[in-house]
Amino acid sequence: MPTQPLAIARTSYAPASSAEPGPCDEIRLVGVTKSFGRDQAIYGEGEPADLVYKVISGGVRTFRVLADGRRQISEFHLPGDVFGVELDAERRSGAEAICESVLVVARRSAVTEDPAQGQRFWRHALRQLRRCQDQALTLGRRSASERVASFLLDLAQRLGSGDELALPMSRQDMADYLGLTIETVSRTVTQMQGGGLIELAGCRHVRLKRPGALAELCE
């Protein structure tokens, strides 16, 4: 894998977001822009957690792994998302780019100790917690097809591209997020296509034909 350690310019990245976050809930990050190639590590477990990141383009996975290599992806971070804020001085998860990505990097202290943003960080953490609890419900109690359905709907909403979605991650990443194997994900997607729920144009491009039916699957 080619390393692409390009620190380019000092930029102030302003919101411009719209969808989910409440009014003025957007976290401002002032820092350096950096690019990462597909599968390139951003940080690893155990490393110092003195930096925080915001996704400009592309996508990032944060994950934990067991001793024998089993991996659970905690979250996919998409454009506009802030990630890498940790409780301790040490990383509890790893982070890697899922595709060619551009990030803004900032010192954690610069951002965390800004009293103007205190409330925002608190809400940010709670929002992540809510998402994680949703995921726990999915991992603990939903079947494979329910997991994939909820994943596709969630992703479509976050990407804000209507019924069309360009999956930024591989089947393996989806599997490790959903607590399944790559084969099960593949089979489930194929079944959904067969059932007329979705349409595939290449394995990375999905069209939701019957989003209502998908939503029903998730109850």
Place this chain on the structure above:
Amino acid sequence: MPTQPLAIARTSYAPASSAEPGPCDEIRLVGVTKSFGRDQAIYGEGEPADLVYKVISGGVRTFRVLADGRRQISEFHLPGDVFGVELDAERRSGAEAICESVLVVARRSAVTEDPAQGQRFWRHALRQLRRCQDQALTLGRRSASERVASFLLDLAQRLGSGDELALPMSRQDMADYLGLTIETVSRTVTQMQGGGLIELAGCRHVRLKRPGALAELCE
């Protein structure tokens, strides 16, 4: 179920904790003491989220349910824990007492808007997030025996009672936390007993005979 709506006294509950939380990380709650019976609802999904709680004694489960009744317990809250802090005005989860419990109740605003505690709440949310991510790893990637092992170890540590633990919750609660069925939990516990990993004195009282072996199970 008998209702026990006793609002007794106005108390200031000060820390006195020690184990996990960092120095001065304890959230102070000033409010009213209230008792709840086993399985009594504290709040339900969709209700206004204007109160926050701290467990004095007993234990609380917070959970989400699917339309068909499948339930996932997000967290067990034990003595010293604060719970019920939500992002929105509405509850996303339900909360119920898992056994006879005493709680302190406070207005969310009184606590959240206290600038002296801002940092604490942020850290509190991040600590919960970390726990939730641990749980996601368990739910997504661990086998039944690994789940039970990690659960017992976690509980032993949180209760701070060494190798002896008095389980405050039923098998059904354990199952709904671990993403298993009650039968699988029961079988797994029995196997662990047979393997000499634990000792049972009644189904609610466990002694960890070989905590090291249990820890290995979790890798």
Place this chain on the structure above:
DNA sequence: CGCTCGTTTGATAGCAATCAACCAACGTGG
């Protein structure tokens, strides 16, 4: 053209869910 890599498809195995008894503890009322 033949390689590699990611994905799909197929056959089989295994773990945990489901369905069903059984058991012990407990409370109730005859």
Place this chain on the structure above:
DNA sequence: CCACGTTGGTTGATTGCTATCAAACGAGCG
């Protein structure tokens, strides 16, 4: 005091979903 019903837990038999093992496929590329 004891039959009875209830509740929570354990144990057994079987099913079924998803993992595993294995192979084929197709796109991209030297």
